Amino acid sequence: AQSVSQHNHHVILSEAASLELGCNYSYGGTVNLFWYVQYPGQHLQLLLKYFSGDPLVKGIKGFEAEFIKSKFSFNLRKPSVQWSDTAEYFCAVNERGGYNKLIFGAGTRLAVHP
Amino acid sequence: DAGVIQSPRHEVTEMGQEVTLRCKPISGHDYLFWYRQTMMRGLELLIYFNNNVPIDDSGMPEDRFSAKMPNASFSTLKIQPSEPRDSAVYFCASSPLAGSYNEQFFGPGTRLTVL
Numbered sequence: 195a196q197s198v199s200q201h202n203h204h205v206i207l208s209e210a211a212s213l214e215l216g217c218n219y220s221y222g223g224t225v226n227l228f229w230y231v232q233y234p235g236q237h238l239q240l241l242l243k244y245f246s247g248d249p250l251v252k253g254i255k256g257f258e259a260e261f262i263k264s265k266f267s268f269n270l271r272k273p274s275v276q277w278s279d280t281a282e283y284f285c286a287v288n289e290r291g292g293y294n295k296l297i298f299g300a301g302t303r304l305a306v307h308p
Numbered sequence: 309d310a311g312v313i314q315s316p317r318h319e320v321t322e323m324g325q326e327v328t329l330r331c332k333p334i335s336g337h338d339y340l341f342w343y344r345q346t347m348m349r350g351l352e353l354l355i356y357f358n359n360n361v362p363i364d365d366s367g368m369p370e371d372r373f374s375a376k377m378p379n380a381s382f383s384t385l386k387i388q389p390s391e392p393r394d395s396a397v398y399f400c401a402s403s404p405l406a407g408s409y410n411e412q413f414f415g416p417g418t419r420l421t422v423l
Contacts (some may be wrong), residue, residue, distance in 0.1 A: 231419075
């Protein structure tokens with residue numbers, strides 16, 4: 195069965211620090227990969243997604259993620275975080291060609307201090 | 309487009325009462341998903357529909373939970389009877405047809421508290 199692992203459950207950073215959140219998935223077939231963000235008290239919003247092509251994907255608000263197929267990883271990065279990036283981040287995967295069923299990771303809570 | 313609409317936004321009820329959560333997906337979307345989010349278990353997929361037909365309800369925790377989608381623009385998630393452990397935020401999401409290449413659009417959620 196598919197699963198998604200996010201190794202960092204809580205991350206605390208100061209503004210301007212660099213961010214990298216880990217995401218690994220287990221699935222033998224071809225997958226699509228997503229990062230969603232949930233700001234405090236709000237619903238989930240899509241940050242970025244990877245379907246094919248360039249493994250380095252750029253999303254909104256300066257975020258990017260790199261798909262490394264050999265490592266089954268899709269880590270999220272941002273060179274310089276802001277206080278407004280404080281949120282919970284979810285990695286998700288679905289099977290290409292299948293139904294749109296997403297498997298989510300447990301999430302990483304990011305707190306950015308001014 | 310107004311996005312995915314959920315009602316109510318907050319629900320407080322007593323144990324044993326019936327609870328009905330409602331969702332209106334984005335017009336034209338063929339997939340609808342119900343999720344539950346708790347601190348302990350994170351984001352769990354409960355059930356999803358394609359063209360109003362339930363495809364996978366393996367995430368529904370027990371028989372107290374039921375979901376329906378009588379038409380393309382409306383779905384309900386019902387808990388009867390409710391228990392304190394059902395307290396959570398319930399999200400509805402929708403997605404357009406076209407295989408698995410499309411993102412899911414989430415509603416604002418319903419925060420359920422069962423006393």
